[in-house]
Amino acid sequence: MQFTSITKRVANLGSKKWLPHLRAKKMAETDPNVILLTIGQPDIPTSSTLIDIAEKSLREGRTGYSNGRGEPNLLSALAKKYSADCNFEILHENILCFPGTQTALFVSIMGLIEKGDEVLVGDPLYATYEGVIAASGGSLKRVKLKKNDGFRLQANDLERSITKKSKVLLLNNPHNPSGAVLSKQEIKDLLSVCKRHGLWIVSDEVYSSLIFKNISANKFFSPLFIQDDFDKTVVVSSISKSHAAPGFRSGWAIGPKDFCDSILPLSESMLFGNQPFIADMTTFALNNEHKTSKIMSADYYKRALKLFETLKDSNMIEPIMPQSGMFMLADIRNTGMDSETFVSRLLREEKIAVMPGSSFGDEANTLIRISLTVPDPDIDIACKRILNFINK
Ligand SMILES: Cc1ncc(COP(=O)(O)O)c(C=O)c1O
Numbered sequence: 001m002q003f004t005s006i007t008k009r010v011a012n013l014g015s016k017k018w019l020p021h022l023r024a025k026k027m028a029e030t031d032p033n034v035i036l037l038t039i040g041q042p043d044i045p046t047s048s049t050l051i052d053i054a055e056k057s058l059r060e061g062r063t064g065y066s067n068g069r070g071e072p073n074l075l076s077a078l079a080k081k082y083s084a085d086c087n088f089e090i091l092h093e094n095i096l097c098f099p100g101t102q103t104a105l106f107v108s109i110m111g112l113i114e115k116g117d118e119v120l121v122g123d124p125l126y127a128t129y130e131g132v133i134a135a136s137g138g139s140l141k142r143v144k145l146k147k148n149d150g151f152r153l154q155a156n157d158l159e160r161s162i163t164k165k166s167k168v169l170l171l172n173n174p175h176n177p178s179g180a181v182l183s184k185q186e187i188k189d190l191l192s193v194c195k196r197h198g199l200w201i202v203s204d205e206v207y208s209s210l211i212f213k214n215i216s217a218n219k220f221f222s223p224l225f226i227q228d229d230f231d232k233t234v235v236v237s238s239i240s241k242s243h244a245a246p247g248f249r250s251g252w253a254i255g256p257k258d259f260c261d262s263i264l265p266l267s268e269s270m271l272f273g274n275q276p277f278i279a280d281m282t283t284f285a286l287n288n289e290h291k292t293s294k295i296m297s298a299d300y301y302k303r304a305l306k307l308f309e310t311l312k313d314s315n316m317i318e319p320i321m322p323q324s325g326m327f328m329l330a331d332i333r334n335t336g337m338d339s340e341t342f343v344s345r346l347l348r349e350e351k352i353a354v355m356p357g358s359s360f361g362d363e364a365n366t367l368i369r370i371s372l373t374v375p376d377p378d379i380d381i382a383c384k385r386i387l388n389f390i391n392k
Pocket residue numbers: 040099100101102103126172176204206237238239240241246250251
């Protein structure tokens with residue numbers, strides 16, 4: 001049987017990217033000593049208030065078809081939130097609702113990129129970006145994110161990487177896997193470069209509410225906040241991280257009207273709208289204050305600090321303190337191992353599962369990514385076992 005070229009382009013870019021996690025998860029099913037520090041699954045439950053809202057909505061019969069753009073109550077909640085953040089008005093026509101950031105990203109890239117086009121992305125990069133870009137038929141142009149710059153994409157590095165084919169900058173701020181947060185000035189500089197070269201910006205902001213208060217001088221700033229440049233800026237995000245609700249699959253894209261109008265039929269062709277009871281729950285989540293992201297960012301900061309303090313004096317592994325998010329990078333080049341060898345030996349010998357940097361780009365093979373989404377006692381055990389491993 002013959003399958004299309006798109007299936008070949010993404011063949012190794014789906015769940016295969018997560019093989020180290022899947023392997024460790026299987027091992028953990030029979031071995032309770034295995035600790036999984038692999039993926040960004042929030043370790044606190046979705047708030048019971050949000051679950052109650054979803055349940056009430058289900059029981060009230062909000063189970064029919066929606067429309068392609070999104071339920072009106074959710075569009076209004078998103079318009080209110082983004083208009084307040086932006087200081088100019090975001091209208092329903094600027095919004096499309098999706099099941100999660102991932103689908104919003106997929107449809108946005110499919111709408112902007114085709115064969116012959118290039119998407120600029122900072123490397124290290126989030127593991128699914130390669131698949132999304134490959135699916136569109138376009139190519140990925142890596143811009144090396146330097147450890148010395150705190151893995152923050154710099155405008156001059158971006159500008160140097162632009163070619164005639166470049167069409168979109170796919171920005172991830174706050175950044176996974178490094179936890180870097182771009183300053184207002186850095187965003188402005190990146191925008192100026194994009195504007196000079198006629199590039200779109202697609203900004204993945206799924207971690208915007210998980211910036212660590214304690215160490216980050218950087219307040220979250222989005223390219224969307226600069227009204228003059230709104231004609232080529234798209235923001236994608238969701239409640240997956242902010243409200244510890246990834247299983248609800250509730251996200252959105254915010255963009256100029258012509259972008260949303262053109263993308264809508266693509267989204268409708270694939271999704272035929274999303275679920276009204278989830279829209280009700282998301283509307284409530286956006287319209288009301290929740291402690292979830294504050295609790296998570298305090299926990300993740302504390303755990304990152306614990307790992308940092310434990311590992312910082314080792315001359316084998318260099319922990320890199322994140323400014324946000326759910327992960328911490330560590331540089332393992334002094335061990336002489338590549339990231340995949342390090343990860344498989346750490347799992348085999350100490351039963352600690354982390355992700356190899358190689359899952360996050362060509363520039364990350366001397367790095368490992370440690371997830372902070374497990375309870376404090378597991379982080380304490382992980383600290384001891386990682387130290388034990390590198391001291392051997
Ligand atoms: C940078 C980044 N973007 C997007 C996603 C996917 O988010 P969602 O659950 O909203 O699809 C993730 C999930 O880990 C992520 O880390």
